[in-house]
Amino acid sequence: MEELEIIRHRQIDGISIFFDTVDYRTPHFHQEWELIWITQGRLSVRLGPEGAVAEEGDLFLFSPGRLHEFRCVGESATFLCFQLSPQIFEKVYPGFGRITTESFHLNPACGEERCRRFRRTLTEMLRCYLERPPFFELQCAGEGALLFREILSLLPCHSMTVEEQSNINKRNARLTRFIRFVDENYTQKIRLADFAAAEDCTVSYLSRFLKASLNQTFQDYVNAVRFHSACKLMAVGGMRMLDICEESGFSDYRYFSAAFKKQSGMTPEEYSRRSHPVDETLRHNLHSLERFYTREQSLQLLQKLRP
Numbered sequence: 001m002e003e004l005e006i007i008r009h010r011q012i013d014g015i016s017i018f019f020d021t022v023d024y025r026t027p028h029f030h031q032e033w034e035l036i037w038i039t040q041g042r043l044s045v046r047l048g049p050e051g052a053v054a055e056e057g058d059l060f061l062f063s064p065g066r067l068h069e070f071r072c073v074g075e076s077a078t079f080l081c082f083q084l085s086p087q088i089f090e091k092v093y094p095g096f097g098r099i100t101t102e103s104f105h106l107n108p109a110c111g112e113e114r115c116r117r118f119r120r121t122l123t124e125m126l127r128c129y130l131e132r133p134p135f136f137e138l139q140c141a142g143e144g145a146l147l148f149r150e151i152l153s154l155l156p157c158h159s160m161t162v163e164e165q166s167n168i169n170k171r172n173a174r175l176t177r178f179i180r181f182v183d184e185n186y187t188q189k190i191r192l193a194d195f196a197a198a199e200d201c202t203v204s205y206l207s208r209f210l211k212a213s214l215n216q217t218f219q220d221y222v223n224a225v226r227f228h229s230a231c232k233l234m235a236v237g238g239m240r241m242l243d244i245c246e247e248s249g250f251s252d253y254r255y256f257s258a259a260f261k262k263q264s265g266m267t268p269e270e271y272s273r274r275s276h277p278v279d280e281t282l283r284h285n286l287h288s289l290e291r292f293y294t295r296e297q298s299l300q301l302l303q304k305l306r307p
Contacts (some may be wrong), residue, residue, distance in 0.1 A: 008166050013136050014085035015144060017122075017129045019301050023077040023289040025070040026224070027214050029172055031097075032083040034062040037122055039305060041077030043070055047104050049215060059115055061151060065168045067175070067213060068104075077299075078124055084144050093260065095159050102156040108306075110154045119307035123149050130299055164283035174199065175213055183286060186225045187249040192218045211255045226250055227263045228286050235284055241268055 013242045016032075022043070036059070043054040047068045054060060054077075062068050064086060071078075083122045086097030095175060103109050106118070125143050129149050160168070210218050231247040233239055245268075250256035260268045281291050293301065 009307065012129070012140060013113070014080070014088040015129075015137075015140055016083040018081055019078060019293045019298050020081055021076050021291040021293075022070050023072050023154045024222065025071040025290060026228075026287040027067050028287070029065050029067050029177075030062070031064050033064060033146075034060075035082045035084075035122075035151075036060050036079045036302075037119055038079045039076060039301075041075055042073035043077040043079065045070060045074055045104075049212070050076060050104070052105050054105075056069075057107075057119070058114070058231075059110075059118060060104050060120070061101060061106060061155070062104060063100040063157075065165075065172060067172070080126060080305075081106065082122060082144065083304075084148065087143060089145060096125055098160045098165060098197070099152065100159050100160055100164075101152070102144065102158070106151065106155070109156075110151070114154070116307060118151070118255045119146065123302065123307050126298070126302055130302070170233055171209075171213060174209070178185050178210070182222055182225055186222055186229065186286075190222055190249075222249075223259050224263065225286050227259055228289075230260075230268065230269065231254070231289070232284050232286070241272070244268070 007122055014032075017043050019168055021040075027046075038054045038056050038058045038060075042056075042058060045052050045054050045060055045068065047062065047066060054075055088098050105135050107115050110118070124145075125140055128139050128143075148162075177199070178195060181198070182190065185194075196206050199206065201209075207218060210216070210221065214221055216224070226248045230244050230250075233244045233247060239247075242294070245256040248256070250259065257267055260266060260271055264271050266274075281292050281293060281297070283292065283306075
């Protein structure tokens, strides 16, 4: 599971600041720190076994390598995202990439007054990032460093040992291989036993591993990928529902319809009528349905923000 963010106005190596409107983003991780501010809508946020429903104004922080996922609650949710690579400051603080937080929801830990200040800082950083005044790179890096210093001084956190970091890297590497295995095989009959054989582990061990890592069973994960595949085909249009069912890997139409009911609360036909139109700012694949914005669109969204 490699991180492949599409940021159309990325311009500082190691720093990205952008708006993202999301319906869902399946479990994923970054090598960067990621700070998000919910600016519109409600978002279900999950970090491993922990979950929270984010409201407008909420701030969440994800440490490098920590698996997390997003799903909108109701209509699509928009957030402002600040990603910061630990490598930017490794010469002055070599341990920056080894820190992991024990809490990821900033509002309860930091209080509303500080969160309001954090939101103002993010607004100023994004404006600087988009408008690119002289030496804007130094301003974004400097304000980002001060922001993280204050946040990490308030959140419970610790520096991972070499063994802890190695275990996380091994887990993430196995998850990457698992997700690739499902991506390559979901359209046909797929068995966890085949992946277990390739990994030289038992099926029971992998079942526990996936449940602990993804908070869902093997079959639930495969069904979710098939559901997302069907949603993408519906958005493109021009296919019969039965053909979408078969091409997405469902064994029969009744199973296909039940999976849609479970995932979306709607029948395939009802979902199809509300499918998102395809446009150049929309990323719709097996693992995400999200909209990124151009520099000009981002400046327009920025004008509407009230920190």
